[in-house]
Amino acid sequence: MSRTSYKELADALFDKIKDYSFIKMDITSAYEIVTNYIRPACVKFENCKQDLSDRDDELKEFNFKLTDNTFEILVNYMVIEWLASNYILTGQALKAGMSTTDFHKYDNKDMLSKCIELKNNLMAENKQIEINKSYKKSKLYDIAMNKKRIQK
Numbered sequence: 774m775s776r777t778s779y780k781e782l783a784d785a786l787f788d789k790i791k792d793y794s795f796i797k798m799d800i801t802s803a804y805e806i807v808t809n810y811i812r813p814a815c816v817k818f819e820n821c822k823q824d825l826s827d828r829d830d831e832l833k834e835f836n837f838k839l840t841d842n843t844f845e846i847l848v849n850y851m852v853i854e855w856l857a858s859n860y861i862l863t864g865q866a867l868k869a870g871m872s873t874t875d876f877h878k879y880d881n882k883d884m885l886s887k888c889i890e891l892k893n894n895l896m897a898e899n900k901q902i903e904i905n906k907s908y909k910k911s912k913l914y915d916i917a918m919n920k921k922r923i924q925k
Contacts, residue, residue: 777844779833783807785848790855807851808833810858814850820903821846842902849899853892860888 783804787795795803815825823843828835839847 775838777835777837777839779808779811780804782811782844782848782851785844786810786851786855789848789852792855792859807855810851810854811847813854814847817850817853818843818846818899818903846899846902849895853895856888856892856895860885 786807787803795806798806811828815821815828818825821843823837823839825835825843825847827837
């Protein structure tokens, strides 16, 4: 039986984020950091048709093969987790976001704003993919996506 490994998800995340700070780390540490995003990503993916809790954290794999859609959505949620932990929920970013008129860090506030905007865009993209997937076989989907008319 084919299974999806955490490494496959991590590799896809590395391809998306291009964070060169991972290059300076040993490979085991880099993968450990990234695979820690899997659990929160699974929790955020509420409408998944596959049971994302059916995974083996010891073997670092899901007990089944993720579909292409599920794989992509999960990686996007992992990117959101990476953004949050590295740019949005850092002490410096939070301080810049809550600064008074005496504390001027416009560059950090701009960066925080752009990261939050990117996070929101990824969330919206994931939600749209989930909607498209859930309505794929409905007449409403045919009308909206394929511009077909419903036959009576």
